[in-house]
Amino acid sequence: MQTYLQFLASVLVFLFVPVLSQLDQFMYAGFKDVGHNNLTLDGTAVIEKNGIIRLTNDTNRIMGHAFYSLPFQLKNSTTGKAFSFSSSFALAVVSEFPKFGGHGMAFTIAPSKHLKGLPIQYLGLLNSSSVGNFSNHLFAVEFDTAKDIDFGDINDNHVGIDINTLKSNVSVTAGYYINDSTKQDINIKSGKPILVWVDYDSSVNLVSVTLSLTSIKPKKPILSLNMDLSPIFLDTMYVGFSASTGMLASSHYLLGWSFKINGPASRLDLSSLPQPPQPKKKHSSLILLITGISLTALVIALCFVAFGKASTSSDVFAFGALLLEVACGRRPIEPNALQEELVLVEWVWEKYKQGRLLEVVDPKLNGCFDECEVIMVLKLGMICSNDVPTIRPCMRQVVRILDGEVELPNELRKPGIIDSQEGFDEFLHSFGTSNSFDKTSSSSYLANKDVNTNTSSISFANSP
Secondary structure, three states: OHHHHHHHHHHHHHHHHHHHHHHHEEEEOOOOOOOOOOEEEEEOOEEOOOOOEEEEOOOOOOEEEEEEOOOEEOEOOOOOOEOOEEEEEEEEEEEOEOOEOOOEEEEEEEOOOOOOOOOHHHOOOOOOOOOOOHHHOOEEEEEEOOOOOOOOOOOOOEEEEEEOOOOOOEEEEOEEEOOOOOEEEOOOOEOOOEEEEEEEEOOOOEEEEEEEOOOOOOOOOOEEEEOOOOOOOOOEEEEEEEEEOOOOOEEEEEEEEEEEEOOOOOOOOHHHOOOOOOOOOOOHHHHHOOOOOOHHHHHHHHHHHHHOOOOOHHHHHHHHHHHHHHHHOOOOEOOOOOHHHOEHHHHHHHHHHOOOHHHHOOHHHOOOOOHHHHHHHHHHHHHHOOOOHHHOOOHHHHHHHHOOOEOOOOOOOOOOOOOOOOOHHHHHHOOOOOEOOOHHHHHHHHHOEEEEOOOOEEEEOOOO
């Protein structure tokens, strides 16, 4: 009789172990045929035919979320102490323009699987009014591919640990340690699968983030944070991912995912996971090459791909910086450059004043470009980057300039020395520049200026 009871007890234990394990862990080596009972997707997030989750596509200013559908008990109900947890996942970011990310993605633990976030720099996690609120109870590990000054981003290729805000508690350039002292950087937006481990050891209150381009976990994490997550977590929380795009867009992919409470997450093998689409190989400077397609048409396409219908002065400024970066083959700020070459727009203006503007063109082009078109792009970049917002053209005018409807003046005035009340039309007319804007077009443009009486400044209204 005793033997029978022992046998029955062992059977009952065997039957209940799988059920119990489902409450504190899961593992997906791809997401093909995964239903809504297990995953909750919203925004632009979809499961592709090959079984990968695409959180965002190449559309500007969008966001997508993917959460495990059921909440997890993340705290001891008696002591209030947060449990240890471990998560492993494979991600990939495919950017349309390899040098420019838009905008980033994050692994997150939140009170709800329906986040009230915004795209762009908020990564779909938070919004302008919720950033920094303790009531968010939000934990996130961000993989950011766009530098945001407001949130103190260190660069446009970093990993950060965020608590209730997008201003990371700690952050580091993406990479992994080959050994205890040698670090190898990783380009998040390269399109290559990146395996990530996020671990929290509640016994020592330590969060660790580890990255690798292989299935082998490096011994040393790339990022750590000493913090007790007990005050951050509620008793039950949801785990998932969020991603967003900005003025530029990237497709953010999740290839596989495992999670476990009080133990190591199940191992993922990159070779057995569905793969993301291969990014198109191109260098941003190559749009300046004349290969049978008009440079004007290419830059117009870049204008719409990068900024869509954006026409605010800040968007135009960013587009001007992008034009200069494309033409010169270097970043807006080059920390290792000579002092006079540190700020790209200032360096271009100085070369322009010296009559040596073509010296700023990306040397990788080996002189294979149309000088007139390159000069036009550089001049437009300088005008769009003007310190005076009212002098910057709107996107409609940018396209007309690129299309030859509006001529740029032969001589330009350096930013900052222009009457702040002067508009772009007046700026062009001050040089006696002719253009094909008819009176109706010009009048409607001027009528679409919004006057801010508080700051006595003028900003341009949105135009298609």
